[in-house]
């Protein structure tokens with residue numbers, strides 16, 4: 541993974557405005573991993589994509605991540621934290637690309653692969669067909685030794701396939717058990733690293749543009765010169781202006 545300079549990061553942020561977070565996160569990965577082509581990124585499992593985003597987050601902002609959730613019962617704000625290293629360490633056995641999995645249950649034998657970024661992109665662009673990702677990922681299906689089709693698979697089998705996908709690609713679906721200190725309500729909160737990182741990047745970009753504005757106005761430097769400046773030096777100038 542290569543590092544990105546301030547101007548590159550700001551351009552990436554600008555390209556992400558008005559774009560679904562998922563697609564922005566793929567552009568970010570592409571910039572960070574120039575050796576990965578479009579096809580390579582499309583073939584990443586969702587968990588592998590998120591593992592790379594977690595490493596990117598660590599590179600930009602460090603490992604500790606604070607989240608705020610609203611209690612669904614009393615609307616109190618509940619703060620919780622996650623750590624990129626803990627999440628990455630929990631992914632002890634990441635699945636190799638193209639791994640074929642098998643489920644044998646209730647007379648069914650299903651062979652399937654994990655959803656990848658291409659599947660997720662299709663799901664986002666065609667939300668009217670929620671079963672589409674599963675139908676793309678299920679490669680072979682038999683009932684009592686005879687081939688069957690996707691439409692004939694019962695809901696329990698589809699759910700079992702979905703569960704095995706989540707267990708195998710553990711970073712694809714990160715959930716945090718939460719408890720409200722005010723009313724005692726317990727619930728699970730879903731964590732999406734792409735959305736989290738976008739929010740942080742958005743705040744960072746606003747601060748950076750404010751910094752450019754102040755330095756340009758006071759010293760007459762160009763945006764390019766200010767963005768290319770060593771971050772420590774830029775900060776010192778800014779501190780002198782803002783006290």
Ligand SMILES: [Zn+2]
Pocket residue numbers: 611612613614615616720721722723724725
């Ligand atoms: Zn509550």
